[in-house]
């Protein structure tokens with residue numbers, strides 16, 4: 227395994243003093259592993275009963291659990307493909323619990339990929355309100371899209387912009403903003419030893435400057451009275467307290483707020499950089515104090531005021547009559563209840579339901595303007611995988627249900643065609659009622675529409 231960088235050890239010894247031996251000893255132990263039950267799909271109690279893993283509650287997150295990596299591999303279980311949980315480091319669950327997202331709000335996740343915290347925010351929002359997930363890296367946006375789809379998130383707009391581009395059109399727009407910032411990654415050295423290779427004292431300086439610029443870009447987008455959470459997975463006080471201190475000096479209309487679950491964490495260390503004691507309200511998650519990796523969480527509140535204008539909603543491409551018709555026909559033939567009321571937009575022949583009034587998106591990288599519903603061809607509608615995962619099995623006319631250990635289920639996930647006695651048409655394939663994807667029945671066969679890039683063998 228890569229050794230811990232010398233400069234890093236020196237820095238931590240100097241900061242932690244008598245605590246250092248306990249801290250450094252944690253590198254001899256394996257990292258803690260966690261998963262979070264996706265309450266968009268089932269309750270925590272249902273999840274606990276259903277999942278065949280040994281689970282131990284994460285004290286700061288009601289839906290979060292530690293699992294035993296020597297015994298269980300939840301990433302390989304079919305319930306993961308059904309989006310029933312998200313594999314997430316226990317400490318990484320802290321920032322969204324501090325953000326306290328509410329249904330119906332407008333929330334921005336500014337550094338979103340691969341989507342651990344976005345899916346957690348979405349679960350708190352219960353499908354109500356507008357969730358804007360932004361990720362600057364094209365490569366990482368792919369995982370973000372996949373994870374939001376798998377988890378059945380229906381109210382997200384996914385953008386791919388530099389945060390500085392967003393502020394002009396989203397002025398005073400958001401109730402809450404999460405900045406889970408790119409950082410020097412010291413808190414991940416145990417779990418992901420490759421991060422040690424990328425670390426240097428210089429990298430902590432660069433990360434601090436980038437974080438400050440992201441906070442500065444976010445500040446005008448928060449409505450007065452709104453709440454911002456800034457988090458990192460590093461211990462470095464040049465980032466964390468250092469960035470907060472500089473941000474607050476330049477933005478006196480923000481004040482540090484109390485992290486709601488602070489009792490589970492250690493206070494931040496403004497004394498390490500000679501900053502205001504008020505910064506100690508932020509939380510530090512240390513591997514020698516709790517079952518998780520290193521993290522930092524701070525709450526910032528924006529003072530009330532009359533700043534923040536109402537932007538006019540932007541115009542998105544309209545949906546022409548043919549597309550509306552084939553989609554309506556599909557809904558009528560496939561669903562048992564009225565769902566997906568719109569509003570809709572059409573990009574090429576791809577139909578989306580948008581989560582509400584949005585500012586103009588012109589010139590921006592729009593990865594998903596909303597929930598991707600499917601392709602509106604001239605004569606028929608081809609539903610998306612995202613739509614299948616956003617449904618429940620009692621809302622469709624035709625479904626097949628497999629048990630987790632059934633061979634047909636494995637065949638479906640491998641992309642094979644299956645024999646069926648079902649009625650012809652689009653059919654929701656489920657694992658015991660939880661959607662996995664589409665199949666289309668004709669002539670006694672279920673044609674497989676499970677996405678090619680997700681196909682695999684369950685071991």
Ligand SMILES: C[S@@+](CC[C@H](N)C(=O)[O-])C[C@H]1O[C@@H](n2cnc3c(N)ncnc32)[C@H](O)[C@@H]1O
Nearest residue numbers: 337338339340341342343362363366406407408
């Ligand atoms: C710590 S990760 C986010 C993890 C994510 N919140 C989650 O829980 O799955 C930080 C993200 O910031 C993105 N990033 C890098 N440079 C950035 C920049 N200049 N502005 C905004 N985001 C940036 C990275 O691509 C990365 O995906």
